[in-house]
Amino acid sequence: MLSRREMVFTELMWLSCQQGHEGGLMTDPLGIGAGIVGIISLTIQITQIVIQFGQDWKDAPGDAKSFMSELGSLKTVLSETNTNILLNPDFAEAFQGKPSVLLSQLGPGAPVATDTQLMLETCRIELECLLSDLQKRIKGHRFGWERFKGALLTKGTRDAIRNLHRQCQILNSMMSIDAAILGATTFKEVKGARKEQQEFHETHINVTSAVRNGVRQLHERYNNRESHEEHQAILDWLTPLDYAPQQNDFISRRQEGTGQWLLDSKEFKDWLSETKQTLFCPGMPGAGKTIITSIVVNYLHTTFRNDPTVAVAYLYCNFRQQHEQQPTDLLLSLLKQLIQEQPHLVNSVKNLYNLHKKKRTRPSLDEISKVLHSVIINYSKSFIIVDALDECQVSNRDRKKFLLEIFKLQTQTAANIFATSRFIPEVEREFEGRILVEIHATNDDVQRYLEGQMSQLPSFVSRNVGLFLLAQLHLVSLTGKRSLKAIRTALEKLPAGSDAYDHAYEEAMERIKG
Helix, strand or coil, rough: CCCHHHEEEEEEHHHHHHHHHHCCCCCCCCCHHHHHHHHHHHHHHHHHHHHHHCCCCCCCHHHHHHHHHHHHHHHHHHHHHHHHHHHHHHHHHHHCCCCCHHHHCCCCEECCCCCCHHHHHHHHHEEEEEEHHHHHHHHHHCCHHHHHHHHCCCCHHHHHHHHHHEEEEHHHHHHHHHHHHHHHHHHHHHHHHHHHHHHHHHHHHHHHHHHHHHHHHHHHHHHHHHHHHHHHHHHHHHHCCCCCHHHHHHHCCCCCCCCHHHHHHHHHHHHHHHHCCCCEEEEEECCHHHHHHHHHHHHHHHHHCCCCCCEEEECCCHHHHHCCCCHHHHHHHHHHHHCCCCCCCCCHHHHHHHHHHHHHHCCCCCHHHHHHHHCCCCCCEEEEECCCCCCCCCHHHHHHHHHHHHHHHHCCCCCCEEEEEEEHHHHHHCCCCCCCCCCCHHHHHHHHHHHHHCCCHHHHHHHHHCCHHHHHHHHHHHHCCCEEEHHHHHHHHHCCCCCCCHHHHHHHHHHHCC
């Protein structure tokens, strides 16, 4: 004979095989729940029979009390399991896509012949037998404590209940494991969600920052364009004079190495290295003062091209442009050169522009001088170069006014002044006590010039008397000579000495007159 447990196991295995033939070992989702509900119903019925006869529990044997207490505890555990696990959709949903030890025993995907199902079925059969036995005893009026105890404490019933209790404890442990798994999985998901949130937040910050930078750049470009337009408008308003084309023209005429004697001189080096220095370079007409000036300007631009704290401004005076070279014009030209390379205009320049632009007036000499001072004071060193002061307008003491202003500017700032002029007493007096270097055409300079113009005439070098213009007049005197003999004769007759310039000039005028 098979035991009840063996019979139950055999029955469950047979059901498993039957369902396996039908396409799987999956049990009915309601099977375990129905088994639990059945056992709960049996415990209630058994309890009701005991209560029905009003048994005095004070006199009940301890074993009977223990059995009924154990039966009540089993009912409670099974009720909680059914309510909180099997009938609770949130529990299964919480483990959606996640492993669950508990659901592997109780869930809809559990195989038929699990230990839990086996014990539930065994317990159900034992309780049904107990209920049937109690009902028979009630009908036969055989219901004393000893008989009652005997029915309750059969070995099969006690074993089934105890085994089911142990299985419930195991299920409780499984629930603890599931809780740990769920907690770890949830933590991982939360961590992942936080990471995604952080990445989203960082992306949002980056996108926001990029948008802000883009808007700022557009705003800056717009402001820069407006600022550039305003900057150019102010430069054009200050003065139309632009000496850059003249500088480019003069420096292009220079033969390589010309004027190096001045750049190498102690006077020039001292003037270059110190501040508030003046270097006055007078010279005879045609001595090359303007070319020397262009050489100095070019040298300063090259030396300080990478130093924004050093400023260079220059003027080329010309008697044909005296109407455009009033003291105010000259100072405005210096101001224009000092600010045109600056990225931002100082307020004093803007204020000067705004004040006179609206009124359609021009600034006074004093106003220009103050603004020029406010600009030049921002440089660590500045160089003001003025060529041909002798050609600056002398009426109304304009030249003197201009020199007074730049000398005043020099005392208030770190400006250095370089100026050239013919030997004119009025100009020389303005530079008394200042460094003086006479401009003259050295033999080497004239040699370079002649080689650049006509290398076959080196004999001019010995008769140049320090004058570039004389060399040019001699060259012109040879124009039209049709034979080597004529050229040699002309060369032998070239005037020399202190009056050579006058003779060459007179001959040139005679040729012009025909």
